[in-house]
Amino acid sequence: MGGHFYAESEIPIMRKHPVRPFGAGIPAARSLSLLVLLLIVGVCVARSRQPGLWTWLAIDDSRQLVLAAEDVRPAGTSPTNPSDPDPAAKPNPLTNQSLDEWAAFEVESAALEDRQSLRTQEMPAYWRLLQWVLAEPFLTLRQRAGETTLFVNLWEEPDEHRGKPVRLKLNVRRVLTYAAGENTLGVTKLYEAWGWTDDSKSFPYVVVFPELPEGLPLGADVSAEVEFVGYFLKVMAYDAFETRRGAPLLIGQVRLLQPAPLEGTAPLTTRDVLLWGAASLAMLLAAIWFGVRQFQQDRPKPQNPAGATIQDAAVPGEALSTESLKLPDEEFVVGVASGQETMTASTPPAPADVNKPPTSETLWFVTGQSPPSQDRGLDVFREA
Known part of the structure; x- marks a missing residue:
């Protein structure tokens, strides 16, 4: 075969x-x-x-107040003489708990007009509320204010809440300072903050306070959370974007809020x-x-490295060795276009002839057949 x-x-x-x-x-x-x-x-x-x-x-509401030194004095004692034992049994005579003070405020608040700018005739009620704020510690006033008041309550029912303690958690965006003007309280500088609460959204509050808490910056672009306790005065009108708007005006005290430390959050x-x-x-x-x-x-790696032999070749299915390669014993017949000659298996063609592309001078090896004729071209015949 x-x-x-x-x-x-x-x-x-x-x-x-x-x-x-x-x-x-x-x-x-x-x-x-x-x-x-x-x-x-x-x-x-x-x-x-x-x-x-x-x-x-x-x-979350896990915020804690940053209290000032005067906030920890006992209730009922004055800031100038904290050692005076005055329990909260009797009301402070300089706050709205006093009947005389409340009666005087009602007379002065008759000049207040909501949804209007702050006018000169409204300043007596303004200074009286500031006097009440200075006469009472922050924590005591905070306790009397109770729960936070909603924006809609102050806007729709200003007379009901005027002169009463109010507690707010504000997101402050602006903090300004200005001279207090002539007054009998000895206050020379006041601070004004603009901010909003979770329920008021884009409707701001205006709060006035006599002392700037530590850590609260001044400026027209501030981002801070504070807690305010104080008294409601009126709904004050202001101009913004060529539109007349209104904001509740309150006078009181402000303390900074900061995130409370959580358990299990130890630093690295x-x-x-x-x-x-x-x-x-x-x-x-x-x-x-x-x-x-x-x-x-x-x-x-190179496909045919130097010195590679048949033993180095890998054929799928089985290894290739010299024992499995059976070369024919019969003579090879070499057919060329110009004639024919014979050579044995022991004298293979030169490597240069093997690697040449098929041309008319290429050696064609056949076994058991006569060399092809010229008119049929160069074809390779195999024995069946």
Whole structure:
């Protein structure tokens, strides 16, 4: 049975592939990536267990007041002489708890007109409310004010709340200062803050207070949370964007609000920073090492390296060796266009002739057949 055979130098050399025990689909670099991903997930889970990480997702009231030194004095004592034992059994004679003070305020408040600018004839009621604020500690006034008052209550029922304690949680956006003007209280400077509450939204409040709490900045672009306690005076008109608007005007005291510390949110220590840094450096070095190793293994190799033999070739299905390669014993018949000659298997053609592209001078090897004629062209016949 005849056929076409390659000479030894014509056998193609196939590329070797390293055998991986876990399959070619999971290289070392991918395994390292999975380990790093698992480590990152573990760190995220550990951090997510701390409540302080999620405070920005929730609207919480876990805020604490930043109190001043005079706020901790006993109730019923004056700021100038805190040692005077005066329990809260009797009302302060300089607040709205006094009948005489309340009667005087009712007379002065008759000149107030809501949804109008602050006028000169309204200043006596303005200074009386400021006097009540200075005569009472912040915490005492806060306790009397009770729960926070809604914007709609002051807007729709100003007479009902005028001269009564009010408590607000304000998001302040503007804090200004100006000279107090002539007064009998000895106040030389006043502060004015504009802000909104959760229920008022875009409708602002105007609050006036005699002392600036520590940590509250001045300016026309401020972002701070404060708690206000004081007295409601009127709905004051103001101009904004060529439109006449109104805002409740209150006089009282302001204290800064700051987030309360949560349990389980301890700051990172030096030891924690060193451990995380060492772990990160180790992962980086491991990634570099695995990357270099993988690059060296996957580097392309030449298809027919120098000195390669039949034993180095890899044929799918079975290995190729000299024992399995059976060359014919009969003579090779060489047919060319100009004539014919014979050569044995022990004298193969020169390598230069084997590697040439098919031309009219190419050697064609057939077994058991006569050389092809010129009129049929150069064809290769195989024995059936």
